[in-house]
Amino acid sequence: MFGYPAAFVNGHMFAGVFQASLFVRLAEKESIVESEAKLSVWLSRASRYVASLPSTSRK
Numbered sequence: 594m595f596g597y598p599a600a601f602v603n604g605h606m607f608a609g610v611f612q613a614s615l616f617v618r619l620a621e622k623e624s625i626v627e628s629e630a631k632l633s634v635w636l637s638r639a640s641r642y643v644a645s646l647p648s649t650s651r652k
Contacts, residue, residue, distance in 0.1 A: 600640075604649035607639040618643060 599609035608617045615632075617639035 602640055602643045603646060605643040605646050607643035608636055 597610045597612075599606050601607065606618060608615070610616075617635050619635075619639055620642045
């Protein structure tokens with residue numbers, strides 16, 4: 594995305610990097626990740642949420 598790495602499931606972005614920040618897409622508003630130990634849990638949740646969305650066509 595805009596020259597930075599991003600991860601997709603079924604055509605939907607669920608995580609990415611922008612400059613020095615990592616972001617994830619979640620179903621509802623969630624608090625900010627406070628430690629690296631929680632990162633894999635957040636990525637897993639984001640991946641499962643985006644996998645539940647209908648597939649989109651590649652552009």
